[in-house]
Amino acid sequence: MSYSILNTYDNYIDANLHMMQLQEEGINCWLKDENTVTIDPLLTNAIGGIKLMVHETQKDRATDLLRTIVNKAKENRACPYCGSLNVEYIFSNRKTSNWFSAIFTYLLGGYALASEKMYHCFDCEKEFAEVKEVVIPTKEGSADAL
Ligand SMILES: [Zn+2]
Structure with missing residues (x-):
């Protein structure tokens, strides 16, 4: 071996x-x-x-x-909100109080680190999971708090 x-x-x-x-x-x-x-x-x-x-x-x-x-x-690193590549990989704490990360976790079920792996966009200051294909509901979205 x-x-x-x-x-x-x-x-x-x-x-x-x-x-x-x-x-x-x-x-x-x-x-x-x-x-x-x-x-x-x-x-x-x-x-x-x-x-x-x-x-x-x-x-x-x-x-x-x-x-x-x-x-x-x-x-996949392109920001899904603004398309910026000025994005950094961060290790975020479980924000399960945050409903949209809970949805991400659900959609990515079975992928152990899914809820903790996030990207942060330095242009629009938003955070997102690495799977860009996920459709993010904007209505009532806490991501739009800014
Ligand atoms: Zn952005």
């Missing part, structure tokens, strides 16, 4: 996201040094970040899949 490094990360959010997406495609992969980086971010540089390890026999396929995942993620 030999594994090699497919990619490296300086944060565990992207690392976990990519690992889960590859695993959904049947790729045998895991994260190395994840705990070290999470516990002490200052060590990240020293140890070279979180490594996404993939089994040698699946590396070619995993490389293609990862490229697709990354490209798709870029497309």
Whole structure:
């Protein structure tokens, strides 16, 4: 059993996201040094970040899949409200008191981190989940509070 490094990360959010997406495609992969980086971010540089390890026999396929995942993620980063690409990935606390994030959670059911992964738009100051296709009701929308 030999594994090699497919990619490296300086944060565990992207690392976990990519690992889960590859695993959904049947790729045998895991994260190395994840705990070290999470516990002490200052060590990240020293140890070279979180490594996404993939089994040698699946590396070619995993490389293609990862490229697709990354490209798709870029497309999805456009703000659904204003179309801006000035958007940052944030790790938001569960705002289940907020009815529209509750809907997101419902629509994305089964995706464990869905309610916590959000993007923040620096142009219109709105937050949204990464799935752009979800239709956001604007009537009574707390997102329009601004
Ligand atoms: Zn925006």
